[in-house]
Amino acid sequence: MWTDRPLRLALLASLLAAPGAAAPRDSASIRINATPVRDGWFICDAVSGPYALFAGKPDEKGVAVITLLDRRSGKFDTQGYQVGRADPGAGQVHWSLSRNGKPVGEVHGVNPGMIDDADAGLPPIVDVRLDDKALACRWLPRARFLGVDSRRSVVVTETPQGLVYQSFDFARRGAMTRSEGIQQSNIPTLRLLGGTELVGDRSGFRFANAGRVYFVQRPRSDEAATLVVTSAGRLAHSEKLVGFAYAPPLGGAPERVSAVLGPDAVWSGAGVDACRAAADAKTINDCLLDAMRKGGASPASIAFTARQIEAENPGYVSGWKQAGPIGIATVTYPFRANTNEGTVLVPATGDPIDVDAYQLSADDKARADYRATIGQYPDAFPVPPGTVSVEKLPTGGWRVSVTTPTAVCRACARAGTIVVGYNFDEAGHFLGAGVIAVA
Numbered sequence: 001m002w003t004d005r006p007l008r009l010a011l012l013a014s015l016l017a018a019p020g021a022a023a024p025r026d027s028a029s030i031r032i033n034a035t036p037v038r039d040g041w042f043i044c045d046a047v048s049g050p051y052a053l054f055a056g057k058p059d060e061k062g063v064a065v066i067t068l069l070d071r072r073s074g075k076f077d078t079q080g081y082q083v084g085r086a087d088p089g090a091g092q093v094h095w096s097l098s099r100n101g102k103p104v105g106e107v108h109g110v111n112p113g114m115i116d117d118a119d120a121g122l123p124p125i126v127d128v129r130l131d132d133k134a135l136a137c138r139w140l141p142r143a144r145f146l147g148v149d150s151r152r153s154v155v156v157t158e159t160p161q162g163l164v165y166q167s168f169d170f171a172r173r174g175a176m177t178r179s180e181g182i183q184q185s186n187i188p189t190l191r192l193l194g195g196t197e198l199v200g201d202r203s204g205f206r207f208a209n210a211g212r213v214y215f216v217q218r219p220r221s222d223e224a225a226t227l228v229v230t231s232a233g234r235l236a237h238s239e240k241l242v243g244f245a246y247a248p249p250l251g252g253a254p255e256r257v258s259a260v261l262g263p264d265a266v267w268s269g270a271g272v273d274a275c276r277a278a279a280d281a282k283t284i285n286d287c288l289l290d291a292m293r294k295g296g297a298s299p300a301s302i303a304f305t306a307r308q309i310e311a312e313n314p315g316y317v318s319g320w321k322q323a324g325p326i327g328i329a330t331v332t333y334p335f336r337a338n339t340n341e342g343t344v345l346v347p348a349t350g351d352p353i354d355v356d357a358y359q360l361s362a363d364d365k366a367r368a369d370y371r372a373t374i375g376q377y378p379d380a381f382p383v384p385p386g387t388v389s390v391e392k393l394p395t396g397g398w399r400v401s402v403t404t405p406t407a408v409c410r411a412c413a414r415a416g417t418i419v420v421g422y423n424f425d426e427a428g429h430f431l432g433a434g435v436i437a438v439a
Contacts, residue, residue, distance in 0.1 A: 032056055032243040033224040034067045034076055042107075042125040043146060043243050044137035045153045045168075047176045047186050051135055052148045053128055054243045055107070058083045066097075068130065069242060071170045074150045083107075097130065105130040110182050121157070121247050122146055126182050136176065138168075138185050142250055144197075145205060145216060147225050147241035154216055154227055154241070155185075156195065156205045158250045163195035165207045165214060197249070202348065212236065215349040218246055228429065230350035235429040261329055261346045265301035265317040267292055272334045284335060285309045292316065304352070315342070323390040324398055325428025330385075338410050341385045345400055348428030355402045356384040358420050364435040370418075373406075373438045377415040380406040396426040401436065 030040030032054040041064055044053040050072045056065040067078040081104070084096035088111060097105040108127040121143040128135045138146070138153065144163075145156040153168045166188035174187035192214065195207040204217040204225075217226040225244035229237040271291035278284040289309070292302050301317055308315045308331075318341075319330030327346030331354075334340065345353040364370060374380070386404030393399055400422045405414045419437040424430055 029218075030243070030245045031219075031222070031225070032067065033240070034069070034078065034242050036065060036078075037222060038065060040243060040245065042109075042123055043148055043245050044125060044128045044135050045146060045148045046135040047138045047173075047184055048136035049133070050170070051133060052150075052153075052242070053130070053135060053137075054148075066130070067242075068133070069148075069150060071150045081105075121250065122245050124182055126184065136184055139182055140166075140185055141181075141183055144247050144250070145218065145244065147216065147227065147244040149239060149242045151239065152189070152227075156216060162193060163197065163205060163207075165192040165195055165205065165216070166190070213350050217349065218244065228349045230347075230430065233347070233350050233353050233430050234432055235350075235425065238429065261300050261304055261317060261327055261344075261352060263320045263322070263327075264298045265304065265329065266320050267297040267301050267316050267318065268295060269316065269318060269332060269334065270295045276335065281312075285314055288314055288316070288334070317344075321388075323400065324392070325426075326390070326398060326400060326424055328388055328390075328400070339384055343385055343388060343402060345422055345430075347424060347430040350430060353422065353430060353433075355386065355420065355422070356382075356404075358402075358433060361434065367435060367438060369438040370435065373416050377406065377408060379408045380415040381408075382418055383407050383410055393423075397431070398424040398426070398428070400424070 030043065032038050032040045034054055038056040041055040041057045046052060050070060052069045052071060054067040054069070058064040062083050063080050064083050065078060066081050067076055069076055079099065082098045084098070087094045091111045093109040093111055095107040096103060097107065106129050107125060110124040110126060121141065124139055125137050126139055127137060140155055140157055142157045142159060143155055144158045145154070147154040151170060155166045157164045157166070167190045168186050169189040172189050176184065176186060178184045192207040192209050195205050198204050198206055202217060203220065204215055207214045211232055213230045215228045217228060219225060224240040227239050227241065228235070271294065272288065275284050275287035275291060278287050289302065289305060292305060305314065305316045313333065314335060315331045315333040317329045318332040321328040325348050329344045329346055329352070331342045331344050332340060333342065342354065342356045345355060347353065382404040383406065384404055386402040389401045391399050401419055402422070403417050403419045406416045406418055407414055417439050418435060420433055421436040422430065422433045
């Protein structure tokens with residue numbers, strides 16, 4: 001149960017306040033990126049038909065710019081509507097809509113005071129009638145995020161068990177479902193549990209499933225919210241959402257963490273030497289994490305080390321360089337007998353990329369320079385760390401090249417070098433990697 005119920009309900013009620021001389025102030029962030037780009041009053045993701053409606057905040061004259069999106073064709077119809085004063089009654093709130101002085105529809109919401117403490121989230125607009133169209137709007141309890149475009153809708157809800165991701169693909173939408181109260185939706189196309197809310201410069205929600213990472217990015221500026229899906233670290237899908245609504249935490253989600261590794265993830269390593277005397281791996285790893293907490297390491301840095309420990313490869317970020325949207329982290333592995341440093345690339349979204357873990361592909365081995373080199377030194381292997389260089393590509397993307405020496409043993413003289421190129425798009429999403437030179 002929330003301890004701030006009156007405050008939360010007041011904030012929700014402000015969204016449903018009568019549009020009049022000024023746009024209502026509210027706790028939720030609603031942004032519409034259809035032309036004209038504007039702050040939102042509400043978004044109606046219709047579950048009863050092939051439409052989505054994006055209503056801008058009414059201006060000082062009570063006029064709201066409303067965009068109706070036909071999801072079958074992707075066509076936008078944007079017009080200004082005069083919004084009438086709120087007409088509350090029996091727990092409901094109604095606003096009339098008129099155009100050129102003629103009534104053309106209405107907006108129907110629910111008084112926030114009628115919603116149970118545990119269910120409140122995004123503003124409860126449940127129906128819109130516009131000309132000959134009647135839209136039943138998607139509303140799910142404890143919704144924290146709603147993002148909509150012509151292809152799909154994405155909803156993140158906060159439950160006592162954690163964050164839940166649901167997507168509703170328009171082409172595969174199911175029948176409309178209704179539960180007790182005002183909940184109405186469809187059966188989701190995809191449902192994921194165990195998400196994390198990310199804060200910082202690239203805030204949003206992160207969910208992982210079967211090698212894929214789903215990142216719902218909530219921008220801090222006037223940019224569009226974005227859904228980015230990566231598979232094994234590579235960009236699988238990205239789309240900008242026409243509009244989104246975001247509500248602050250409700251109190252039952254897992255602890256929020258820093259969005260991705262950044263310069264503040266660098267840690268000094270103070271106290272690590274004492275951990276080497278521990279009796280077993282678990283004690284050593286617990287000692288490392290404890291030293292990081294006592295040494296003021298950032299939450300993102302500690303989370304990274306915890307993931308390294310889970311992979312039986314304990315290490316911490318000891319250095320950082322920024323190359324456009326891509327982070328280049330130096331990782332120290334304090335308990336290794338050999339190769340105590342490595343390089344990790346941090347893309348805009350998705351998991352960090354350990355360049356030392358690169359596996360040669362069939363195409364790599366088919367290169368003429370690789371075959372020539374391996375003929376001279378058949379037992380040679382990469383001996384990290386490599387040197388890193390970055391270039392901006394003519395296409396607008398980025399390439400990070402890692403040149404790693406090769407040798408037939410770690411103490412032996414260098415046999416040659418192998419250069420692996422990691423390609424990113426202009427925004428810093430990882431596209432793929434491959435050998436670009438062997439010598």
